[in-house]
Amino acid sequence: MKKILVTGALGQIGTELVVKMRDIYGIDNIIATNRSRREGHELVENGIFEELDVVDANKVHELCKKHNVDTIIHMAALLSATAENNPLMAWNINMGGLINTLEVAREMNCKFFTPSSIGAFGPSSPKDKTPQDTIQRPTTMYGVNKVAGELLCDYYFHKFGVDTRGLRFPGLISYTQAPGGGTTDYAVHIFYDAIKHKKYTSYINKGTFMDMMYMPDAVNSIIDLMEADPAKLKHRNAFNVTAMSFDPEGIASEIRKHIPEFTMDYNVDPMRQAIADSWPNSIDPTAAREEWGFKADYDLSKMTIDMLEKLKEKGI
Ligand code: SER
Numbered sequence: 001m002k003k004i005l006v007t008g009a010l011g012q013i014g015t016e017l018v019v020k021m022r023d024i025y026g027i028d029n030i031i032a033t034n035r036s037r038r039e040g041h042e043l044v045e046n047g048i049f050e051e052l053d054v055v056d057a058n059k060v061h062e063l064c065k066k067h068n069v070d071t072i073i074h075m076a077a078l079l080s081a082t083a084e085n086n087p088l089m090a091w092n093i094n095m096g097g098l099i100n101t102l103e104v105a106r107e108m109n110c111k112f113f114t115p116s117s118i119g120a121f122g123p124s125s126p127k128d129k130t131p132q133d134t135i136q137r138p139t140t141m142y143g144v145n146k147v148a149g150e151l152l153c154d155y156y157f158h159k160f161g162v163d164t165r166g167l168r169f170p171g172l173i174s175y176t177q178a179p180g181g182g183t184t185d186y187a188v189h190i191f192y193d194a195i196k197h198k199k200y201t202s203y204i205n206k207g208t209f210m211d212m213m214y215m216p217d218a219v220n221s222i223i224d225l226m227e228a229d230p231a232k233l234k235h236r237n238a239f240n241v242t243a244m245s246f247d248p249e250g251i252a253s254e255i256r257k258h259i260p261e262f263t264m265d266y267n268v269d270p271m272r273q274a275i276a277d278s279w280p281n282s283i284d285p286t287a288a289r290e291e292w293g294f295k296a297d298y299d300l301s302k303m304t305i306d307m308l309e310k311l312k313e314k315g316i
Helices: 012-025 057-066 080-085 087-108 141-160 186-197 215-227 248-256 270-278 286-292 300-313
Strands: 004-007 030-034 048-051 071-074 111-113 163-165 167-169 171-173 199-202 210-214 244-246 263-266
Touching (some): 004 012, 004 057, 012 030, 012 215, 057 087, 071 087, 071 215, 080 087, 080 141, 080 270, 087 111, 111 215, 167 215, 171 186, 171 215, 186 199, 186 300, 199 248, 210 215, 210 300, 215 286, 244 300, 248 263
Parallel strands (some): 004 030, 030 048, 171 210
Antiparallel strands (some): 210 244
16 A cells, blocks of 8 residues: 545544554555545645545546555445435445446556445344344445445455455544444434533433444554455455444443433434344454454443543543
8 A cells, every 4th residue: 555545534534544544654645535625624734635526437537547546445425324314315425436436446456445334234134243244134225335335345356356345334433523424423422412511312212232433443443454464354345343332321321430420311313213223233343353353442441531531632
């Protein structure tokens, strides 16, 4: 990986991934791209930044050529709740962006990464310790996109030899850039409200368990997978990864260890609840551990301490 183009660089994952990759691979070797430019944003000001709407195939091609990239990290996509509200738009952006970037990877012989998700599972998948290889019949447009994406990436590997790799991410918790339009976002919002108001109203019901991971582990897992010896990868698209599984009560009681007056009530959003109910309680990351040494440093308690500390430093 010498010249790396990242799409969706100003999104929740991209923001932290680009900073870390600029550190590792050099500031001039990471081309951060996003649908819109945000003037004054650290990523826009301190390195190479280009505006790129991934549904514009010509522009994807033009920018990859211009910067002579050998790796594409394709992050731009709509998350589950937004996708469910705009299924056609989700299809166009999530699948259109993927095929456009894969095509350029094929043409320019690039390494390729794109994330899948726990959303690639559905109600008929095993709920607990969901295996790497199992039934995948998701009932959301996001899930349909993710399963199709996993298959498409496998296809580009087998058919054209493109070095495609991917991870099935759980909900990602981070303090730098908030997620937008996901089902697991509550696990980020709860920290902001706990600090600001000592109170949070959860749109996900108690007893709803979902996998989660702290962003530093997510960023490291992308880099570790991309650096992994291809001879050891039996799976490519996409590895189950996770660090913890909790329900709203679980994270609330962890926060209460640090903010004892914190309270939580519920105003369940039927759409996001239905999405969450269709996803696993916990997935099994054994294949990722065995094939490329996946590990997560943050569990619920360590992540909670760090989130509260970092958000307070930010002045939240
Ligand atoms: N965090 C994502 C979402 O909730 C799941 O991949 O949409």
